[in-house]
Amino acid sequence: MIADLPDGIRESGALKVRKKFGTISGGDVLDVGTEEGDFIDTLMKVLLDYNSFTGIDIVENELEKAREQLKDAPVNFKVMNAETMTFQDNKFDTVCISYSIHHLENIETVLAEMYRVLKPGGHFIIQELYSDGEQTTAQQVDKAVHDLNAKIDTLFGILHFEALTRQRLKDLVNNVGLDEVETFESSWAVRCLFCKDVRECHNPKNADNIDYVLKRIDDDLERVREHPSYDELREEAKLVKERVKMQGSSAASVMYFFGKKKKG
Numbered sequence: 001m002i003a004d005l006p007d008g009i010r011e012s013g014a015l016k017v018r019k020k021f022g023t024i025s026g027g028d029v030l031d032v033g034t035e036e037g038d039f040i041d042t043l044m045k046v047l048l049d050y051n052s053f054t055g056i057d058i059v060e061n062e063l064e065k066a067r068e069q070l071k072d073a074p075v076n077f078k079v080m081n082a083e084t085m086t087f088q089d090n091k092f093d094t095v096c097i098s099y100s101i102h103h104l105e106n107i108e109t110v111l112a113e114m115y116r117v118l119k120p121g122g123h124f125i126i127q128e129l130y131s132d133g134e135q136t137t138a139q140q141v142d143k144a145v146h147d148l149n150a151k152i153d154t155l156f157g158i159l160h161f162e163a164l165t166r167q168r169l170k171d172l173v174n175n176v177g178l179d180e181v182e183t184f185e186s187s188w189a190v191r192c193l194f195c196k197d198v199r200e201c202h203n204p205k206n207a208d209n210i211d212y213v214l215k216r217i218d219d220d221l222e223r224v225r226e227h228p229s230y231d232e233l234r235e236e237a238k239l240v241k242e243r244v245k246m247q248g249s250s251a252a253s254v255m256y257f258f259g260k261k262k263k264g
């Protein structure tokens with residue numbers, strides 16, 4: 001972990017969440033919607049201990065970077081739809097999903113599947129951004145960047161929706177029927193505690209940060225150059241870019257849920 005964290009991150013809630021992770025023996029861990037494997041990488045740093053990881057994603061390409069990033073780690077990758085997992089009941093000691101809930105077509109179905117494959121007494125962990133609450137101006141700009149990206153993904157058939165509210169996330173978790181649910185909110189994700197760029201990133205108006213976000217918007221726009229909605233999206237992107245230049249951009253706040261599968 002970075003020794004001299006900026007005060008904003010120190011006070012964000014991320015340290016409390018890190019402490020909670022540090023009480024959990026992961027055992028055999030399933031990560032749903034693994035993409036590039038960033039959450040598995042974080043879990044390896046924060047869990048008390050673990051035995052193995054299984055990372056699943058519905059898109060084969062998404063797992064390529066994860067295979068590279070985690071090539072020396074005990075991770076088994078599978079292309080699989082989380083709505084219809086092929087794992088037996090009660091297989092994993094821990095199941096988790098990070099930043100993927102707002103990418104799911106049928107959220108309840110995926111959460112129920114995660115519950116099914118979790119051992120009684122096993123850990124159920126969610127890390128997800130949210131859209132409401134007291135987010136800074138720079139975080140509200142990030143929401144506009146995110147929503148534009150989601151809109152463009154959707155034009156290409158990639159499932160990507162706007163972030164959910166905290167109440168919607170709480171309702172979804174309530175429906176899973178977990179025991180011992182603990183909820184945390186943090187303005188920074190736990191992974192930021194380990195990021196070498198944390199000091200620069202902490203300043204939303206950092207020039208590199210602004211350049212990076214502007215490039216992401218331009219790249220997104222490039223994807224739709226031939227699309228009938230291009231002119232409309234270019235106007236929207238222009239407004240979002242103005243906001244990024246004026247107010248900077250900072251990742252949305254994050255909600256964490258820790259619960260256990262009921263025993264017996």
Ligand SMILES: C[S@@+](CC[C@H](N)C(=O)[O-])C[C@H]1O[C@@H](n2cnc3c(N)ncnc32)[C@H](O)[C@@H]1O
Pocket residue numbers: 032033034035036037038039056057058059062080081082083097098099100103104105159
């Ligand atoms: C934003 S990414 C996840 C990021 C990653 N978990 C992390 O924390 O860095 C969302 C992922 O969910 C995957 N996904 C969407 N629907 C899925 C489904 N039904 N089953 C499995 N993966 C799914 C997408 O392919 C995408 O890679």
